[in-house]
Amino acid sequence: MTAAYEVHGDIAVITLNNPPVNGLGHATRKGITDGIERANADAAVKAIVITGAGGAFSGGADIKEFGTDKALQEPNLLSVISTVEASDKPVVAAIHTVCMGGGLELALGCHYRIAAPGCNVALPEVKLGLVPGAGGTQRLPRVLGVEAALNIIVSGEPVKSELIGSFPGQKLFDKMAASAESLAEEALAFARSVADARPLPLVRNLPCKHPQGDAYFQFARNMVKGMAKNLPAPAKCVDAVEAATKRKFADGMAYEREIFINLMWTPESRALRHIFFSERAASKIPDVPSDTPQRAVKTVGVIGAGTMGGGIAMNFLNAGIPVTILETKQEALDRGVATIKKNYEAQVKKGKLKEDKYQQRMGLLKTTLSYGDLKDADLIIEAVFEEMGVKEAVFKQLDAVAKPGAILASNTSTLDVDQIAAFTQRPQDVVGMHFFSPANVMRLLEVVRGKATAKDVLATVMSIAKKIRKTAVVSGVCDGFIGNRMIERYSQQAGFLLDEGATPQQVDRAIEKFGFAMGPFRMGDLAGNDIGWAIRKRRAVERPDMKYSRTADKLCELGRFGQKTGAGWYDYAPGKRDAIPSELVNKMVEDHRKELGVTPRKISDEEIVQRLVFSLVNEGAKILEEGIASKSGDIDMVYLTGYGFPIHRGGPMHYASELGLFNVEQAMKRFAKNPLDDASAWEPAPLLSRLAAEGKAFA
Numbered sequence: 257m258t259a260a261y262e263v264h265g266d267i268a269v270i271t272l273n274n275p276p277v278n279g280l281g282h283a284t285r286k287g288i289t290d291g292i293e294r295a296n297a298d299a300a301v302k303a304i305v306i307t308g309a310g311g312a313f314s315g316g317a318d319i320k321e322f323g324t325d326k327a328l329q330e331p332n333l334l335s336v337i338s339t340v341e342a343s344d345k346p347v348v349a350a351i352h353t354v355c356m357g358g359g360l361e362l363a364l365g366c367h368y369r370i371a372a373p374g375c376n377v378a379l380p381e382v383k384l385g386l387v388p389g390a391g392g393t394q395r396l397p398r399v400l401g402v403e404a405a406l407n408i409i410v411s412g413e414p415v416k417s418e419l420i421g422s423f424p425g426q427k428l429f430d431k432m433a434a435s436a437e438s439l440a441e442e443a444l445a446f447a448r449s450v451a452d453a454r455p456l457p458l459v460r461n462l463p464c465k466h467p468q469g470d471a472y473f474q475f476a477r478n479m480v481k482g483m484a485k486n487l488p489a490p491a492k493c494v495d496a497v498e499a500a501t502k503r504k505f506a507d508g509m510a511y512e513r514e515i516f517i518n519l520m521w522t523p524e525s526r527a528l529r530h531i532f533f534s535e536r537a538a539s540k541i542p543d544v545p546s547d548t549p550q551r552a553v554k555t556v557g558v559i560g561a562g563t564m565g566g567g568i569a570m571n572f573l574n575a576g577i578p579v580t581i582l583e584t585k586q587e588a589l590d591r592g593v594a595t596i597k598k599n600y601e602a603q604v605k606k607g608k609l610k611e612d613k614y615q616q617r618m619g620l621l622k623t624t625l626s627y628g629d630l631k632d633a634d635l636i637i638e639a640v641f642e643e644m645g646v647k648e649a650v651f652k653q654l655d656a657v658a659k660p661g662a663i664l665a666s667n668t669s670t671l672d673v674d675q676i677a678a679f680t681q682r683p684q685d686v687v688g689m690h691f692f693s694p695a696n697v698m699r700l701l702e703v704v705r706g707k708a709t710a711k712d713v714l715a716t717v718m719s720i721a722k723k724i725r726k727t728a729v730v731s732g733v734c735d736g737f738i739g740n741r742m743i744e745r746y747s748q749q750a751g752f753l754l755d756e757g758a759t760p761q762q763v764d765r766a767i768e769k770f771g772f773a774m775g776p777f778r779m780g781d782l783a784g785n786d787i788g789w790a791i792r793k794r795r796a797v798e799r800p801d802m803k804y805s806r807t808a809d810k811l812c813e814l815g816r817f818g819q820k821t822g823a824g825w826y827d828y829a830p831g832k833r834d835a836i837p838s839e840l841v842n843k844m845v846e847d848h849r850k851e852l853g854v855t856p857r858k859i860s861d862e863e864i865v866q867r868l869v870f871s872l873v874n875e876g877a878k879i880l881e882e883g884i885a886s887k888s889g890d891i892d893m894v895y896l897t898g899y900g901f902p903i904h905r906g907g908p909m910h911y912a913s914e915l916g917l918f919n920v921e922q923a924m925k926r927f928a929k930n931p932l933d934d935a936s937a938w939e940p941a942p943l944l945s946r947l948a949a950e951g952k953a954f955a
């Protein structure tokens with residue numbers, strides 16, 4: 257049963273019941289139309305209330321039906337709304353907690369609406385690259401006015417019901433209930449009060465105009481274009497709302513439908529929907545069931561108050577979880593705490609954080625020089641120097657003092673988590689928690705699963721990640737885990753492109769035009785070119801055969817580590833972050849080509865983008881095949897949330913699938929023939945070849 261039907265005196269109540277958010281799946285939709293029919297056939301019933309069980313009125317479409325035939329199977333949402341509108345007896349929506357997307361569209365089709373305070377009201381379709389598809393763009397402006405409605409539709413963000421209720425002249429809610437608890441009773445009373453009202457009011461009959469008309473919509477279009485340059489849906493929201501002001505209701509509905517269907521087929525919407533599902537799927541680990549018991553995490557210890565330790569601590573303080581930071585020296589502690597304070601104070605100054613909240617957070621922070629103070633911590637995250645010897649000392653100490661069952665995590669970015677676990681007598685409690693810098697800002701958290709990591713440790717870490725608002729992706733143990741292992745290939749290509757004839761500016765410009773937040777060279781300057789230098793030195797020992805451009809080493813030999821030294825691939829004016837092309841670097845690159853005996857050639861932007869992106873794809877395919885990542889969507893989430901991959905392209909694996917893996921493989925074979933490139937890197941991953949041959953995609 258996904259919609260219950262009950263009669264209370266002379267009022268029929270249809271209660272949507274499709275947990276968790278009463279999604280409007282087929283059975284629920286059928287439940288509504290059946291209920292309306294039954295109530296109209298029952299002479300004892302005078303009016304009908306539609307409400308939702310549990311924690312929602314309705315969250316909209318049932319995501320389980322997305323992309324399946326069931327989503328359109330009759331009665332589809334448009335038919336449900338028509339049935340509601342056509343009911344001879346008044347239909348009252350009793351709205352609470354969550355009223356979004358199709359849920360709001362359904363409510364707008366009812367004759368009356370009563371809402372409890374505290375309800376999140378939204379039309380979030382734009383976040384999936386769509387416009388609302390069941391009348392939202394035509395009805396919402398009629399009850400809220402064009403500007404407020406367009407704001408809700410274009411932003412996709414929720415607005416609280418009480419705010420809407422206080423909006424002058426609004427017709428969305430006919431009545432505000434005193435509280436969520438009294439809503440059911442108040443809705444029955446309201447339904448009785450309108451039982452005999454005729455004709456029944458319909459939102460579709462309300463007028464819809466904007467006093468400035470064309471000028472307003474031109475203004476709105478400009479605003480939206482500036483905000484969403486790579487996404488078509490926001491501008492289409494403006495078109496649809498404008499149609500509500502200019503066309504007859506039925507024509508506006510047809511226009512909304514047309515836009516909705518066209519957007520459904522755009523690569524941008526496919527990318528956003530892929531991200532929506534991948535994000536949800538990332539938190540599910542195939543062999544760790546959702547009912548796996550979790551360990552309580554009430555207090556956290558952080559070892560090391562450097563760049564990462566401080567940021568990691570802030571995440572937990574922000575979530576109201578007490579943190580104790582441990583260092584070897586008082587000055588290091590003082591420095592770390594000062595940085596945390598500086599970060600918070602900057603937020604207070606910008607008005608992003610209230611002074612009392614800041615004090616509250618700092619009140620949760622303790623510092624110590626003694627391991628004994630970590631004996632009660634439920635989770636301890638190590639962020640000390642990246643050297644196995646230091647990690648060994650720390651984990652042996654932790655093993656000695658941490659309470660049984662405490663989770664011992666390492667933030668290592670390159671070291672073997674299994675080896676770290678083996679320093680303890682409790683490898684099952686050891687896990688990698690690889691944060692990205694700045695750790696208090698970046699959304700990505702790679703959760704590194706060791707050979708021995710216990711399932712309840714994984715389940716706990718995934719859930720704590722949600723609490724500190726991170727997108728957690730599970731990675732197996734390998735050098736670089738998912739993200740850094742792939743970016744090594746990308747950096748390798750960026751270097752070859754210089755050797756062959758491109759400038760750093762050209763490479764950055766091409767990939768930024770593709771949509772990356774930052775090209776590889778600007779990125780290197782921001783992160784510090786010395787980090788890659790250290791990794792390459794280690795690689796030279798481990799894998800002396802690995803081919804790469806020496807330009808990056810030469811840059812570092814000049815002391816040009818990036819923004820922090822005032823110079824890197826680019827020049828920087830003191831105190832500024834604008835990347836200024838450097839004559840010295842361009843000369844260095846040219847000289848390097850001469851040393852190699854290379855005649856520079858003109859490289860197209862297309863080749864630059866393909867080589868950079870396909871290098872990620874090929875390594876990603878290997879990662880998938882080796883089981884380091886359990887799904888291609890996980891790899892996409894890593895790149896979208898940690899490496900600035902353009903959202904509208906859906907991540908490297910999704911993007912490759914959209915292009916067709918056959919085409920991607922062909923390009924790789926072409927690149928492998930370039931004598932200045934690394935043919936072994938372009939050897940297509942067997943998984944990629946197999947899928948390409950079968951005409952399949954990664955997902």
Ligand code: NAI
Pocket residue numbers: 559560561562563564565582583584588638639640641642643646649650667668669670690691692693
């Ligand atoms: P950092 O050098 O800024 O900080 C390390 C801190 O650890 C220093 O404050 C040092 O005093 C302290 N420390 C060293 N030995 C210690 C010990 N035995 N006990 C207690 N404290 C000790 O280094 P950073 O950048 O914060 O890196 C820390 C870890 O995080 C490394 O494993 C690194 O690979 C990893 N990581 C770094 C990222 C970055 O972008 N910086 C990104 C992701 C991970």
